[in-house]
Amino acid sequence: MLLDSHYHFDFLQGTELRRAFLREIAAREVRIVAQTLTPSSFVELVRSADELAMDDVPLPDWSLGFHPWRIASREQAEAELQVFAAAVESTRFIGEIGLDFVPKRLEQAPRELQLWVLRRVLELVVDAAASTSRDEPYVLSLHAVRSAGAVVELLEELRVCEANVVPVFHRFTGTSDELTALIRLGGSISVHPQMFETKRGRHYVQQVPAERLLLESDLPVGPVYVDADAELSETAAAAAQELADALSSTLDTLTALCGDTVAADVATTSQRLYAVSPC
Incomplete structure (x- = not known):
């Protein structure tokens, strides 16, 4: 069983496409963690779970997120954080959250506003994690563009890794x-195929202890619809195969870079954090 720790399931448009996609990835022995971009979209997705449920087909692990790209204003953020606070105990998977200090993003959400949102999110998670079992940690999926140092500093300041929380x-x-x-803080990374396209990226995955590695696709890259010229099953199968190929290729490249035992290490970490067992 391969786990995609970062998949944008809500980009698949429509219940029938989502159901068909879940059947297709189950057939390929793939599981996904469904990241969301706002707390409101997380609530909407979880509400659809009954419509998606099928015998012998696992649902995604729902991840509660507030992406820095979706911070529109202080007022909007305050409203979304209220939704986040109400939902944080309903899942132990948190993402996509983080910071993005690219100039274009800072024009929409200034640095201080992003930091305020992420600080509040992490405070809520740490509080929620205090009452959970050590065998079931909260797991964060963190976006950090030109801001990794600031994210690490905030994790250190709030002692996130001393709580029952794993930052990825x-x-x-x-x-x-x-x-x-x-790494010193206790964090992990999820490896995207693009990391192998540069010498620096390949070095990074070798620098991280193998037991701190996970797989991710960050797919789809945008909304997926069933167009008039395609069958529902074809669209679902194509999306599932793209995902399975991305994960398999990433694992193959990791093995070539890090050695034959890395696949077992990734499987063990997936089991520890997400309770996903290999077949």
């Missing part, structure tokens, strides 16, 4: 020093 940086693009700081 998705598609890590920080500096080597920032990655070292994350």
